[in-house]
Amino acid sequence: NGTAENRGKSPVRKPLSLDFYLSSRQTLDASATHLGSHKLSMMEAGSHSPFETQVLVPAQVKDGSYYLLARVDPKGEVVEVDEENNLLIAQGRILLAPDLVVSELKSELMKEGSRVSITGKVKNQGNRPVGRAFSLALFLSSDGSIDDGDLRIAVQKVEGLAADSATSFSLNYSLPEALGPGSYFVLAQMDSEEKIYEWDESNNIYWGSSLTLGPDLAITALTTNFSKDGRQIVVQDIVKNQGRYSVKQPFKVSYSLASKEVSVSSGQNLGSREVSTLSPGEASSATTTFPVGSFPKGAYVVWAKVDAEKAVLDMNRANNESRSDEIRIGPDLMIGGLATTLLPDGEQVEIEETIKNQGTLPARHRFQVAFYLSMDDRLDGSDRLLGNRWVDGLEVGTESRGKTVVPLPPKTEPAQAFVWARVDPEEVIGELETANNTATAGRLLKTDVDLVMGQLTPALISNGEQMVLTDTVKNLGPDAIPGSFSVAFYLSRDGVIDSKDLLLGERRVEGLKAGTTSSGTTTLAIAPEAGTGKLSILARVDSRNQVTERKETNNDYWGSSIHLGPDLILTELKGEVASDAHEIMVTQVVKNQGNRVTPTSFKGAVYLSKDIRISSDDLLLGKPVVASLVPGAASTARSAFPIPPSLENGKYTLLGQVDPDQEVSEIEEVNNDQAGGEFFLGPDLVVEAIKSTLSPEGDRITVEDTIRNQGNRPTSGNLEVSYFLSRNWSIDDSDTFLGSRTVSRMGPGEPSSANTMLSLLKKKIPTGRYFVLARVDGGNSVIETDETNNIRPTLVPLVIRQEKEKK
Structure with missing residues (x-):
């Protein structure tokens, strides 16, 4: 379709013929193929005649790239003012050829990874049939590109293919025993012998889904229960390697708590355990305990998932999860402390008690605490109710302390009564x-x-190996204490003195008068069994129960907390991407700024991320191991990590994390992440050089230019280089489009040079000085590292004159 125009001042009084041709050159000569003609009606002076017609391409026209030419009045039946403008060449080229692609490719492992089933479809998406047989080659590749290191699975013959048609294929292949574990891609290559001329040779290789050959980890048993105090969930599980390859690196079994109706991904994380290695057929069993958070009252299950971090090349992840039987969660109220004081009148008792909810759910209703008088050490129906107090509910792990004064029944002998x-x-x-x-x-x-x-005031000295404690003890009673007693000091993780706490030492007080105080400073060593983490300093006066007091519940004191342990941070993180983006060299500096040595070596983690926060969407590059660090020491490591070819082009941030698996108990866990620099993966197209020449007749321009991909990744598919005529060095709507050329796939650093002849419509271009500008990828079909360097002008302008000015 197009438009014919009568530019003359006289009308055309008879019908005209408009003929169409196919030519491999931009000239109309005897080699051109006549396609057909279209009749134009009579045309008035200055009028336009739109046309649309269909022409048949003869079967004898060979496959190839052609120009479409149109000539009006080819026999010269009309006498014209200018006979030189009757021929027009359409922009772009017409490709007549088949185009073979693999439109579908699926693969599936069978029989514990010993065989692979491959199915797919081959399609001719071109406009010409393939009239001869061609080959389809299938490969197993570890890097996604076909080379000599790949395993050729099969070569199938396809007996021709009509235009816009497809054919299916399928096969089963036994994998060699010597094939090692790893991630592999099934690749299909069309016309591997290059016997078929196609309009696009760059799409003959198809990248199918990946296959993982390796161990097969499965959870074969899972049971759960609560600990006796209801604060922990006890999980017992068995993990077995059912595959034919060994697991040679550590992996984790992760646990989460969820309601029965939701999946593992919706549950709350409980924690994990680590398994070092597993041989084929070997199993690992363990009992693991986890503290329970606050959940709505109801029924729950524990989910176990093996290798959630995908550290192992597991060939079947469908059996990596398992669900336990139902467990129920609710509150659990207990009396954590109870003390009685007989008031001076001998007729009333002051009762102090502490109620604690040690269950896994809040007590949301109002409840009471009742007090009874018993004449023996048993509570039964014969005992007398003295009084009560009310508690307005209680959250998980919290306490309610109360003080209640109740009267004693007349004639009660205190020494014989129990409360x-x-x-x-x-x-x-x-x-x-x-x-x-x-x-x-x-x-x-x-x-x-x-x-x-x-x-009670603590102070750490000697790099946290010792502590200085200052304390004050007071006798609130009206009587003096003649004998000596002890003040004991503890390290505790929960703020309550019990058998799990570490006794640091004592100081002795040699008696204490009524209403007086005793202050002391004690230097104590912190034993290694204190461990690491946030610890509370607790003190207990009369720790050996040498003094009989009227109130025994106020002898404990909770001082401030201290932090013991390493504190790992990343002080430096930087990376350098290889010129072809196949790997990134990362430098990390890890420092222990805490007060304890890390007990063992630990891992770091390196990610590529679209943002500056570590999440499950980020690409884990690797987990380098860092040796144990003493306080104040630092470790520098340089590691090369491969960048998967499947990672899409774009801008990425290098992120680092110290101890991602939380193998080290630290003073501070929120300072383990660090963002490094930003990197761009992808091609970067530039016009490296350009110069132009105007023909002596002034009717065409020859452009010599070089395009280069100076990025770190190849382009995909064909690119277009467009040429414009402009009065300046920028392209806008006033400039004249001259034509274009097509560039095939370009690898990193690869150039493309060409001489392109461009037809010049000289009647439409005013006289003047013009620059020729080349623009690569004007449609922005390629995501590049820099989109601002795609245009380059000639340095020397061309002088174009109208015909009459030449004369």
């Missing part, structure tokens, strides 16, 4: 355990001595 407490006697709270809802403080005693801690 009991029972939490939630009406059972309004649905608990996991009710056996711990009662407690007694023992017999009522008369005493006027009361010891309390008034101050």
Whole structure:
């Protein structure tokens, strides 16, 4: 389709013939093939006649690239003012050829990775049939490109293919025993012997899905239960390697807690355990405990997932998950402390108690704590209710402390009476355990001595190997303490003194008068068994129970906390991408700025990310191992990591993480991440050189130019280089498009040079000085590292004159 124009001042009084030709050159000569003609009606002066017609390409025209030419009045039946402008060449070329592609390629491992099944489709998406047989070659490649190191699976013959038609293929292939574990790609190559002329030879290789040959990790058993105190989930599991390859590197088994209706990905992470290696057929069993967070009351399951980080080339990840039987979660109220004080009048008792919810759910309803008087050390129905207090619910892990004064029945002998407490006697709270809802403080005693801690201040010295403690003890009672007693100091992880805490040492106090204080400074060594992490400093006055007090519940004191352990940070992270983007060299500097040596070596992690935050969408490049670090020491490592060819082009940020698997217990865990520099993966097209020559007749321009891909990745598919005529060095709507040339796939650093002859419509171009500009990838079909360097002008302008000015 197009438009014919009568530019003359006289009308055309008879019909005209408009003829069309195919030519391999930009000239109309005897080698051109006549396609057909179209009749134009009579045309008035200055008028236009649009046309649209279909022509048949003769079968004898060979496959190839052609120009379409149109000539009006080819027999010269009309006398014209200018007979030289009757021929027009259409922009671009017409390609007549088949185009073979693999439109579909699927692969599946069978029989524990010993065989592979391959199916697919071959398509001719060109406009000409393939009239002869051609080959389809299938390869197994570890890097996604066909080379001498790949395993050729099969070569199949295809007996021709009509235009716009497809044919299917399938085969089963036994993998060699010597083939090592790893990730492989099934590649298909069309016309590997290059017998068929095609309009695009760059799309003959098809990259199918990847196959993983390696171990096969499966969870074969999983059971769960709660610990006796209800604070932990106990998980027992068995992981087995069912594949034919060994697992030679450590991997993790991760656990999460979820309601029965959701999948593993929606659950809350509990933690993990590590498995070092597994031979074929070998199994690893373990019992792992995890603290339980706050969950809605209900039924839950524990999900176990093996190798969630994909550290192992597992050939079958469908069996990497397993779900436990149902477990139930709820609150659990207990009496954590109970003390009684007989008031001076001998007729009332002051009761102090602490109620704690040690379950896994809050107690959301109001409940009471009831107090009873018993004449023996048992609580039963015969005991007398003294009083109660109410608690307005209790969150998980929190306490409610109360002080209640109740009257004693007349004629009660204190030395023979016991005071009991029972939490939630009406059972309004649905608990996991009710056996711990009662407690007694023992017999009522008369005493006027009361010891309390008034101050406890710690200070670390000697790089955290010792601690200086300053404390103050006071006797609040009206009576003096004649004998000596002890003040003990502990390191605790939960703020409550119990058998799990580490006793640091004691100081002795040689008696204490009524209302007076005793202060002391004690230097104590911190034993290695203190471990690492955030620890509380606790003190207990009269730790050996040498003094009988009227109140025993106020002897403990919680001082400030200290941090013991290493603290790992990344002080430097930088990377350098190879010229062809096949790998990145990363330099990391890891420092231990804590006060403890790291107990073992640990890993780092390096990622490529689209942003500056580490997430599951990022590409893990590797996990280099860092040797153990003493406090203040640093470790520098340079590692080369391959960049997968499948990683899409674009801008990436290098991210680093110290101890990603949390193998080291640190003072601070939130400072382990670090962002490095930004990198761009992809081609970068530039017009490296250009010069132009105007023909003596002034009717055409010859452009000699060189295009180069100065990026680090190849382009995909064909590119277009466009040429423009402009009065300046920039391209805008006022400039004249001259034509274009096509450039095939370009590798990193690869150039493309050409001489292109461009027809010049001289009647439409005013006289003047013009520059020729070349633009590569004007349609921005290629994502480049720099889109601003795609245009280059000639340095020397051309002088173009109108015909009449030449005369």
